[in-house]
Amino acid sequence: MPDNVHTKYLLSEDQMPRTWYNIMPELPKPPEPVLHPGTHQPVTPDDLAPLFPMALIMQEVSTEPYIEIPEPVRQIYTQWRPSPLFRARRLEKALDTPARIYYKYEGISPVGSHKPNTAVPQAYYNKQEGVKKLSTETGAGQWGSALAMAGAFFNMDIEVFMVKVSYQQKPYRRNLMQTFGATVHASPTNLTDAGRGILAADPENMGSLGIAISEAVEVAAKSGGTVKYSLGSVLNHVLLHQTIIGQEALLQLELADDYPDMVVGCVGGGSNFAGLAFPFIGEARKKGLKTRFLAAEPMACPSLTKGIYAYDFGDTVGMTPLVKMHTLGHDFMPPGIHAGGLRYHGMSPLISQLHAEGIIEARAYYQNSVFEAAVQFARTEGIVPAPEAGHVIRPVIDEALKAKEEGQERVILFNMCGHGHFDMAAYDAYFAGKLQDYEYPAEAVIEAQQRMPQVV
């Protein structure tokens, strides 16, 4: 039975932050440059212009601490923002823990995840510069459906390359994109050189985010300027747009008169974790706080915990610029776990750098233990997590139980980045005992390293 106490902390529309938070000025040292894939020289804005509108390229390299949210974007945000901050009182009670657990819930957005926070501004800036069509990749479909929705709002065509294994596992998310009017392909396709090359070598290839990125980038690059490319994670400007989450959480925790000892998120490319954590990392660095930051990833695709920190391509075929990041190798094919959004060989360069500098911790989890935690969350809090979001609940429960063991208080904040309403087949498979636990083979990254670009 719930206590007679607040479980939800809301902000009014007027309290919604008017700027995104840029962590760049708070980095201990400047980020490593992004390199041209051919020359290995630092890329210029002009190099990126075929793919992105100039406004986003400028955000990518900005060192301004705050960047204003355009009013039309802010207007659309207010449909689901500020998102609620919840105290997980029923989960705390079930765990009998002295820990106080808070979560930001991004599943109330129309497509059920945090992805519209960047899909809307990306569509907006492209529209401003006259772009009529965007190509993109998607794993489980959270990103693709968010961009499809934004495309519908701004009257733009959206072409989505959806990783084939997810296309098959999650037909409802494909339907969702189509309902918004987007065109969706199961990647690898026969529509691009990248896809044809992959299929020639392996006709049964089930796809990966890296391959889908190659295909979407190729469509934009070969369009003669009529199509731009849009990415749902990894890049600085994408993470920037998500920081509205953490900035809201800072204000909401003031309402709760509390502050986290630990901030936790799941990571694929890193955007939902960064969105919550970056404003708190900024606070910690400015005020000398000892807040811990934990990124949770799948054991099947453990770029932060098992990858190497090196220059690599963002895509599989090698069309994107080279970025310094934690990577399992651009040609790594992650097993078909249900957390399709976490099946990425690389990691956001900003998160990689923060991890390399010891500011962020990382842990990897097997999917069965993730679903066990997700079910416990669903039965206590009522919200069924997306499999990606399940990855953050596992360490949260573990930490809350550790707090109980140690008999000490602890304040844990995490990003509940989306609901699992499109992922119920994964729960069905979990209950049927059909989910496989994959482990990334230790020697694989050594081999992958030999196929990575050699940057001097």
Next chain:
Amino acid sequence: MPDNVHTKYLLSEDQMPRTWYNIMPELPKPPEPVLHPGTHQPVTPDDLAPLFPMALIMQEVSTEPYIEIPEPVRQIYTQWRPSPLFRARRLEKALDTPARIYYKYEGISPVGSHKPNTAVPQAYYNKQEGVKKLSTETGAGQWGSALAMAGAFFNMDIEVFMVKVSYQQKPYRRNLMQTFGATVHASPTNLTDAGRGILAADPENMGSLGIAISEAVEVAAKSGGTVKYSLGSVLNHVLLHQTIIGQEALLQLELADDYPDMVVGCVGGGSNFAGLAFPFIGEARKKGLKTRFLAAEPMACPSLTKGIYAYDFGDTVGMTPLVKMHTLGHDFMPPGIHAGGLRYHGMSPLISQLHAEGIIEARAYYQNSVFEAAVQFARTEGIVPAPEAGHVIRPVIDEALKAKEEGQERVILFNMCGHGHFDMAAYDAYFAGKLQDYEYPAEAVIEAQQRMPQVV
């Protein structure tokens, strides 16, 4: 591009109504009595005690204008309530209409519909009286998943009889119920006399809400008191619990400084429509307002527009008490439209009476025109409606276009009772041109009438 104006009206937790609104005292005349199925005499509370806890039986017959929401229920409500009231500015713009369109959005509840508003208090009152297990029916699964969630919160067993055609069309909603720990059967089953009888006559029977109710009632009736029955619509106490929606909307429209000319909802058993409309009907009667109230139903199952107003059973087999309502006959098997929540032969007695007295209008719609409207709503407002909710959007768009034709302002308020994230296969079928438009045959109700109980 959205205007720089409010689209969302929120209430704080403290502003959430502390009572449910009971329309009973505002009825032009007292409701017709509920009759015992055997004796045809008015039922007593004791007659109903095998099925329901006494607190709910008392609410069923209460004539108090306001009934207090218990604090533990209120606590759980605050997870998703007060729900937002939206102004559909992007839809208005797409329609180029002078109408102002507002909608309450109940899809932000953890299971994505309005059903938890009554599932939580029903579980609570049963728990208070020591009940450990509830049996219920569900169509599309909105109700079943809401009760499964409430069961998880209150640590009660939930057994759900899910209409077989929906069980097959909507596996994700079955998975959702199972994730909350509920037991789910495809109805008709071999577990009850009612189900066995139906299957003996027709082994291929795809089920109906009426049959599923028979099965769930039988489980409770034969349990010797260990199992109670829970219903997701139709009954007075269920509609009562939903009135929190309309009461919130009254407060939110004050914030918007506006008032509806027309209140619209879709009806299966009637609970989401009543939840929004009853408080406005109360206002209209108290203040002499000329507000119109429109109930939208499927052409395939048009109980208000084609049914007769008579005493009939709430279930197919004839186990429930007799209620006076609009009915297509308790043995009517509605076609397998995707709006599974609207496939009910009868109608709430309160709504039936208000319709019979001319206070409520009703219209019926084909499912293809419903999905056309739902897609337009999704592409402008970002929210993909459940097929049930699509039924309310069709008349809303029609009325907005009529306002445009007539060149006059109009304020339309509707209940967007749930999202369609579990119903995407229906959209897929719509786009593929595979949805059939069913029409209820005019002569059917005459035949059905001959099989209805003859109450003198």
